[in-house]
Amino acid sequence: MSDLFSPLSLRDCEIPNRIAVSPMCQYSCDPDGLPTEWHRVHLGSRAVGGAGIVMTEATAVSPEGRITPHDLGIWSDEHAEALRPITEFVREQGSVPAIQLAHAGHKASKTRPWDGNVPIAPDEIDPDGADGWEVLSPSPDAYPPFSGDRPAMRKATQDDIEGVIEAYRDAAERSLEAGFEIAEVHAAHGYLLHEFLSPVTNRREDDYGGSFEDRTRLLREVVRAVRDVWPEGKPVFVRISGTDWLEDRDSWDVDQSVRLADDLAELGVDLIDVSSGGLHPEQDAPGGPNFQVPLAEAVRQGSDAAVGAVGGITEPEQADALVRNDRTDLVLVGREFLRDPYFGLRAAEDLETDAPEEWPIQYRRAVR
Ligand SMILES: Cc1cc2nc3c(=O)[nH]c(=O)nc-3n(C[C@H](O)[C@H](O)[C@H](O)COP(=O)(O)O)c2cc1C
Numbered sequence: 380m381s382d383l384f385s386p387l388s389l390r391d392c393e394i395p396n397r398i399a400v401s402p403m404c405q406y407s408c409d410p411d412g413l414p415t416e417w418h419r420v421h422l423g424s425r426a427v428g429g430a431g432i433v434m435t436e437a438t439a440v441s442p443e444g445r446i447t448p449h450d451l452g453i454w455s456d457e458h459a460e461a462l463r464p465i466t467e468f469v470r471e472q473g474s475v476p477a478i479q480l481a482h483a484g485h486k487a488s489k490t491r492p493w494d495g496n497v498p499i500a501p502d503e504i505d506p507d508g509a510d511g512w513e514v515l516s517p518s519p520d521a522y523p524p525f526s527g528d529r530p531a532m533r534k535a536t537q538d539d540i541e542g543v544i545e546a547y548r549d550a551a552e553r554s555l556e557a558g559f560e561i562a563e564v565h566a567a568h569g570y571l572l573h574e575f576l577s578p579v580t581n582r583r584e585d586d587y588g589g590s591f592e593d594r595t596r597l598l599r600e601v602v603r604a605v606r607d608v609w610p611e612g613k614p615v616f617v618r619i620s621g622t623d624w625l626e627d628r629d630s631w632d633v634d635q636s637v638r639l640a641d642d643l644a645e646l647g648v649d650l651i652d653v654s655s656g657g658l659h660p661e662q663d664a665p666g667g668p669n670f671q672v673p674l675a676e677a678v679r680q681g682s683d684a685a686v687g688a689v690g691g692i693t694e695p696e697q698a699d700a701l702v703r704n705d706r707t708d709l710v711l712v713g714r715e716f717l718r719d720p721y722f723g724l725r726a727a728e729d730l731e732t733d734a735p736e737e738w739p740i741q742y743r744r745a746v747r
Pocket of ligand 1 (some may be wrong): 402437479618690711712
């Protein structure tokens with residue numbers, strides 16, 4: 380038995396192996412945020428393909444929290460109902476269904492990547508005729524946009540902040556209704572919660588900006604709200620950017636990530652999913668195989684939290700070594716799962732686990 384195929388127990392949740400499908404936006408909804416057949420096939424195929432966890436794309440907790448008008452949402456009971464057949468199918472394949480709960484902050488109201496990823500102003504429409512909206516930010520003047528013109532931004536008021544916390548709480552309740560086992564709070568990649576964490580984008584002088592304690596307050600309040608409604612036996616993950624990759628200025632870095640991980644573990648977070656960057660166009664990020672693993676490793680060593688590593692993990696032996704050498708507890712695989720939906724099954728074969736038994740019965744004649 381390889382280490383990659385050892386089960387991971389978090390609370391009452393038994394994850395059959397250490398491979399998770401990393402959250403990946405599909406931009407394939409109508410502007411109502413409801414899943415389509417695309418989502419059922421996309422997520423279902425990766426469950427068939429042997430992933431221990433199948434995580435949804437960033438799923439917006441409110442309509443204005445979408446990156447594009449075509450993002451998945453979980454802001455009404457209708458969304459929960461529409462997602463249920465997907466979680467049921469994922470579970471039937473032996474995978475654990477997880478949902479990433481997101482608010483895009485100032486990176487909201489954009490066209491889809493294949494339409495240029497540029498802001499859609501509140502009085503404009505995207506190429507499919509979907510409306511733009513005003514986006515929310517901790518400090519609108521703090522940073523330049525990644526692409527296109529500056530979006531129409533509004534500084535988050537106390538009411539907005541309370542609304543965001545409530546939206547996360549409601550979204551978690553609906554995720555439970557929809558049948559998800561794991562809720563992941565998205566606090567990475569320059570979206571709203573990360574914008575509050577980083578001194579680069581948070582210049583507030585109220586209780587939500589300034590010191591480490593104040594910049595992390597919103598995330599802690601969101602996590603508390605989610606944990607409040609998420610059952611004791613089910614895990615909560617948080618995805619963070621381990622660093623902003625902006626060493627030339629006061630920014631979010633790995634030391635703060637380690638400190639945050641301990642705070643989050645105390646609030647009942649079971650695993651920190653450690654990604655990086657995405658906050659500022661001047662980021663100086665490395666790339667290549669395992670490029671974010673040292674960040675996950677630092678969080679794992681410096682805090683009480685279990686971690687997930689992600690980024691440039693494409694080979695079964697590579698993924699297995701990360702678990703075997705205690706560098707991470709979970710491996711999240713993104714683009715390789717787009718290239719090969721059966722990455723999990725292939726890994727089982729390559730690493731010589733009892734592969735044929737892992738394949739769905741419908742497919743076994745292909746592997747015996
Ligand atoms: C098409 C695509 C969509 C993505 N959407 C999300 C997302 O919704 N949420 C998120 O946290 N990361 C998102 N990411 C980042 C991935 O989850 C992952 O962290 C990144 O691709 C690095 O892993 P990889 O090298 O295995 O692809 C996306 C990446 C891709 C390629």
